[in-house]
Amino acid sequence: MTRPLLEQQLQSLDSRSRDIFRIIVDNYLRDGEPVGSRSLSRLLPQTLSPATIRNVMSDLEHLGLIYAPHVSAGRLPTQAGLRFFVDAFMELGDLSDDERRGIETQVKASGSGATLEHMLTEASQMLSGMSRGAGVVLTTKSEVPLKHIEFIQLEPTKALTVLVSQNGDVENRVVDLPVGVTTSQLHEASNFLNAHIRGRTLAEARSEIGRLKEETRAALDALSQDLVERGLAVWAGTESGLPSRLIVRGRANLLENVTAQGDIELLRHLFDDLETKDGMMQLLDLAEEGHGVRIFIGSENKLFSLSGSSLVVAPYRDKDSRVVGALGVIGPTRLNYARIVPMVDYTAQIISRLLR
Template sequence: MATSPISELNDRARDVFRLVVESYLGTGLPVGSRTISRMNSLSLSPASIRNVMQDLEELGLLAAPHTSAGRMPTETGLRLFVDGMMQAAEPSVEERRAIEAGISEGGRIEEALSAATAALSGLSACAGIVMVPQREALLRQFGFVPLNDRQALAVLVGQDGSVENRVLDLPEGVSPIALSEAANYMSARFAGLTLRQAGEQLRGELERDQTALNGAARALVERGLAIWSADAQQRPVLIVRGQANLIDAAAAEDLERVRQLLEELEGKQEIARLLEGALGASAAKIFIGSENKLFSLSGSSVIAAPYRGGDGRVVGVVGVIGPTRLNYARVIPMVDFTAQTLSRLMR
């Protein structure tokens, strides 16, 4: 059923709808007409409120769980509330300080991003997430360590001191001399370049037949660059913190939903693809429940905002994942503030 925009609801319906949603987001429990009637802001009898709630249910904004006489907002109702009625609350001074302190304590960019995610998770009582900017590290040194006749450990050292290892399948008949020759060639020719630049330079030299390599060493160089380049493109650069926050007292009544959500959090590549939908947003973007396939089974919400690098371009996304009943009015500005703080860090 198509939902009417909030402007088409009369004042009484808007007031009742707002109170039901706010009460539900605060308690996680269905809300009854008697609860609404006790609120000072309305002068309506429980019977009148029941009639309004019934109308809102017919519009698809509220639903009545079979175990309760109370009502709760549907995902459609939550979307209508967030987009048209919610009054956002700016982060408090203490919350701002906690976010800024966590970020400032980080050394490397990845550490600062992890600290920001942990701070956001703790303040929001959700799982915090951040997409790390895709950075093309500069290369310093390569090495190949033989493991057996058919495999070697490919070692890459970056100019920032990072070291990464990958197991590489060897062409048949590769000798230790060829391993050493390939490693020396790569270290000499590609130091100071990114993987992408190294690949382009190698392809140019091969096309011009300018490499001083024999067939075995040449094949090693090509395979080495290929495995590193493919890994860099496919790796989900995502930090998740605070999954334990998703298991609270209210969640104990819905353990299957929590189990499903924790499983979904393991699929970081899928989450990264979801967050890419927020890269073009000017502020926080909200995904509620089944609005995204990834979290449709667990009925979870995602609030994510982009942050920018020194040149003003978007380089990543930071946000939270939690139940659909989370406090949107408080958490959305908190996510926005974290994104703004990270943008200042990147300058």
């Protein structure tokens, strides 16, 4: 919602309209249930008749802030209404000292002597447990020095490439092979790469292989040279543009209390999105565009538009203050935003601190 529209809608709401709207949203975030005029009359600080409340609700509905899920039902906030509430009314909670210490202790303990992937996996699991949603972590390609690369033929036109970094991280990718590649050519390509990538980052390795292009042509046949280029390309992400890792923990939390067939179908769409990782790189871009935590509600994020899920996400940075990943929580639109925002923010700060 743009700032002028937000201010315009704020000015159009008097104190009782704000009170009614806030109660409808608070009730939805807590219980997921619509609120009717009779219930509102008991919850409001001032005494208003059900008829007056219905008139106010009609005005809020006209503004696009609430809607009736079916005839004679109470009202629920629309996605626009939730965005309006988050921008205009929501008061962020703060983490207690015990919660801060708990997050810091758990993240640091998982990072002590372990790989970066293990630390991020534990962070995702922790966010899931604290939020009762799904914890998600996205990482870009690591710029740590490389140690070893190997091609393992799976079938005539497929091979598994295994990349080992000097800090012990191991990543696997399946690549398409040129027609006619033999096992000896796979070994030849692996040996050539290993002679030139050890101790270099991926970017440095690509630059070095490019510099040695004439030598590469002389040392390798055409098929082996193609393998060298494919082996480096898949790790640089030039084939897919996707981050190297997507870590999701706590999907079962999203299934709790889901009974309606429509809700199950929405979750299926969400799980499909997570499985395919389609468009995940845009989350890193979106996180990098803002400072601190970003909140995307329902269709505001086209990646999850079919499932209508909400995402609270924050970037984390390396020692050079570059965004190298993002972490957050995915869940239904009635996430407890006021609690989750500081939780995600503090976790991202801790991880950034450990990466420096």
